[in-house]
Amino acid sequence: MATGRTHRPATRSRGIPEATVARLPLYLRALTALSERSVPTVSSEELAAAAGVNSAKLRKDFSYLGSYGTRGVGYDVEYLVYQISRELGLTQDWPVAIVGIGNLGAALANYGGFASRGFRVAALIDADPAMAGTPVAGIAVQHTDDLDRIISENGVSIGVITTPPGAAQQVCDRLVAAGVTSILNFAPTVLSVPDGVDVRKVDLSIELQILAFHEQRKAGEEAAADGRAPVDTDADEAPPMRATPTGRKGPDGDMPAVMPA
Numbered sequence: 001m002a003t004g005r006t007h008r009p010a011t012r013s014r015g016i017p018e019a020t021v022a023r024l025p026l027y028l029r030a031l032t033a034l035s036e037r038s039v040p041t042v043s044s045e046e047l048a049a050a051a052g053v054n055s056a057k058l059r060k061d062f063s064y065l066g067s068y069g070t071r072g073v074g075y076d077v078e079y080l081v082y083q084i085s086r087e088l089g090l091t092q093d094w095p096v097a098i099v100g101i102g103n104l105g106a107a108l109a110n111y112g113g114f115a116s117r118g119f120r121v122a123a124l125i126d127a128d129p130a131m132a133g134t135p136v137a138g139i140a141v142q143h144t145d146d147l148d149r150i151i152s153e154n155g156v157s158i159g160v161i162t163t164p165p166g167a168a169q170q171v172c173d174r175l176v177a178a179g180v181t182s183i184l185n186f187a188p189t190v191l192s193v194p195d196g197v198d199v200r201k202v203d204l205s206i207e208l209q210i211l212a213f214h215e216q217r218k219a220g221e222e223a224a225a226d227g228r229a230p231v232d233t234d235a236d237e238a239p240p241m242r243a244t245p246t247g248r249k250g251p252d253g254d255m256p257a258v259m260p261a
């Protein structure tokens with residue numbers, strides 16, 4: 001089994017902090033919406049509101065890109081779309097392989113939004129021999145026996161794991177051995193990877209648990225306002241939408257469902 005750290009330090013090679021990198025997709029989504037409406041320029045305040053981020057943080061983030069906007073005019077939308085896409089590596093096509101083509105893997109394969117963001121589903125891989133050759137989203141599922149060949153033939157550097165948790169580490173090891181250097185893990189398990197491999201984990205149940213925490217706090221506050229019950233002091237002491245079990249922040253809307261492994 002591969003060992004080592006599971007994610008990289010807090011800054012990237014060009015000195016852009018990971019927290020900024022994590023917000024770039026939020027800016028890009030907001031900017032793309034403006035671009036689709038043919039909006040030529042946007043102020044930092046407008047863009048910050050659209051991205052759900054505080055405007056001082058946005059200006060700081062953009063300064064890492066060397067983008068300062070023009071006083072009184074704002075930022076050029078098209079140029080920022082290009083700049084952020086380039087920074088995120090989205091100006092090139094990324095072939096992605098999904099391993100584990102059950103409910104979730106098939107749903108991801110069918111999601112049309114990846115291609116428009118530069119991610120092409122190049123291969124679908126499953127251990128079930130009965131699935132080999134079955135088309136999912138127009139792509140024939142291939143057997144895990146051929147994983148190495150599939151990864152190298154398609155130049156895949158990003159692997160998505162949607163297998164049961166018990167199989168995830170073994171699948172991860174095989175993907176890494178085949179040359180994959182970035183993994184998006186949906187299985188509820190912690191993966192070990194060698195240096196140089198990035199793992200991001202998606203866990204919607206953790207996000208739901210965080211929402212449940214806030215629902216509970218809101219219900220307690222409403223009950224207290226109605227004089228029905230005392231406020232739960234522990235919950236009340238928690239900073240609103242700040243600390244979360246994942247250590248990520250909420251009030252700026254920069255709490256993605258994808259987190260470092």
Ligand SMILES: NC(=O)c1ccc[n+]([C@@H]2O[C@H](COP(=O)([O-])OP(=O)(O)OC[C@H]3O[C@@H](n4cnc5c(N)ncnc54)[C@H](O)[C@@H]3O)[C@@H](O)[C@H]2O)c1
Pocket residue numbers: 099100101102103104105125126127128144162163164165167170171185186187188202203204205
């Ligand atoms: N992150 C999230 O928010 C989230 C949400 C839903 C499900 N999940 C997780 O996603 C995973 C898949 O869930 P599902 O409902 O699609 O399960 P599923 O049982 O429908 O599909 C799993 C697929 O993986 C295949 N598989 C099993 N072992 C394999 C191996 N060694 N190599 C390749 N393929 C293998 C199976 O043949 C099957 O087709 C589970 O781990 C589940 O807990 C995560």
